[in-house]
Amino acid sequence: MTNGTFTFVKIQHMLLQQTIKNILAQVIQDALRISITENELVIQRTKEEFEGDYTLVLFGLVKKYKLNPEHIGKSIGDASCEKHSNLFKSYNLLKGFLNFSLQDHCLLDFLTATYSNLQFGNAPDNKKLVMVEYSSPNTNKPLHLGHLRNIFLGWSIAALLKERGYNVTKSCVVNDRGIHICKSMIAWQLFANGATPTTVGQKGDHFVGDYYVKFNEAHKKQIEEGITAGLTKEQAEKEAPIMKATQQLLQDWEAGNPDVLELWNRMNQWVYKGFDETYREIGADFDKTYYESKTYLLGKKFVEQGLKDDVFFKKEDGSVWIDLTPEGLDEKLVLRKDGTSVYITQDLGLAEQKFQEYQYEKSIYVIADEQNYHMKVLQLILQKLKKPYANGIYHLSYGMVELPSGRMKSREGTVVDADDLVAEMIAVARAKTEELGKVKDFNPAELNKLYHTLALGALKFYLLRVDSKKKMIFNPQESIDFQGFTGPFIQYTYARIQSILRKEGPAASQPIESKLEKEERELLLSLELFPSILDQAVSEHNPSVVALYIFTIAKLFNSFYTQHSIINATSMASRQLRLRIAALTAIVIQRSMSLLGIEVPNRM
């Protein structure tokens, strides 16, 4: 801090575990006269059944330096407690495990420094730009459960990145053109008699989705007729009149037929209005939206460049390919023989477009794992074209949400609709709240707000608590729980704390008890991990780390809460200590949940 200049000093809390590692590495060098870095040390939280807070696992040292564990354990333990008595209170040695107990004041210092810090966990701007693309719906049907997993994941990853200092741009690619939307258009022309979402009083995305279903019904019927008339199944699918009309519509669209464009635009607007409503309801937002209709031609110039650079090659029929067999993949088409571009080529163009607009360091694509191969190919092609942004592409691949009966199929009507599910969750939240009757003094607006908070808390937590890489099974018969490892459990813990803090908040001027109870210790040791948990979640691109963490915090607090009274603590100093612990727990819960996109209620 220089004189006369206002310098903002951000105090970064040094994690205990890292501090211990650094000190022990030094101690070991001095005491055993061996050269060792802190990264070689294995430090972990001491298991509950043993005495201590942090444990140094000695086996690595024993093996590498051929030392006796009893001997080195004692040397390290003695030297540590002697030279760093401000950190280590005592140690015990069990087999190859050296368990250290920390001085209470280490935890109390941490508590004092953070209990009123509403920014705890927030890291300073690191000037790195990241794009997160998520949601990316088709415009022929409403959002479903699979989209919800995608959206919650993408939103949360973006929030986590921001929290840890990244500059984040959230983007969405809308697949607004192609055969799928033409199917809805044809069905509307054939069956709607001019009906609109307004005339039938239906949400626009559902309205259009219904015509997509009607298309499939009509198509199916025509296929059966075709087969009866002697066609093969494949022929019947292609030759069905409604399919031919759809193909014609697609060609007219590409040719720019004004009537077709007008209908296309009108139907898409209906869908967007519906999407916006759903996004608002579930708290999704985007900084930038790309429309496929505007970007799908961008990739074509890649083809020329790729041919020139000998990355691509042309076949006799005029189609263009890339040979990825040296990489263990296949030959992949990048341009059809009729000169139209394929999916992968469009994605190449969009990646370039995004980079030109944002110069991102990293570009995260939240896309289901069925596209693992596609994303691998995308990155590989960009690398072969020597694009500077190629290595920054990261596919956040998540498993599909399945029903007990298997995959959801929109054509078979087995999808779990996003709007329906949210409405159902709100109904469950209402029923549970009324059953418990704790907020009878709430007015209708407050009640609706609470139901919404609880419903989305339950739903988001349910989808985010599972490791995103794994597929998950959703059983619509069993409604999502409000007890145990759930959003409402954590929200409840928060509400409990608020109920105490409404009566009395911690007073900075008051002294606090300096000796910690077991439960207080446990809680502080875990709360202290918060920033490192966020780093882990970011580096693994995995919000479930945060969900898991905050669940253990809530459990620890509830356990503490039932064993020790806060307001009626036996001494003023003890009450002040506990009020601070409660306040910090509330902060960590609120912040963790907000990073999952979940709000916390003051009462429930």
Added chain:
RNA sequence: GGUCCGGUAGCUCAGUUGAAUAGAGCAACUGCCUUCUAAGCAGUAGGUCAUUGGUUUGAAUCCAAUCCGGAUCACCA
């Protein structure tokens, strides 16, 4: 067939840079509300970590083989 992912308690999932007796939640069973919110807490029961072999002082975790499930390898998106 090639490639990739997965298999842990009745169910849904943690734990996989190797480390102490493999953990939660739900469901089942026992207790605990005149005390800060019982959407809670404490406890009981439940396991051949798919199988077999290997590496290691030590394997759910690493290696190999096998079995089972899924995804993908489209001039679909």
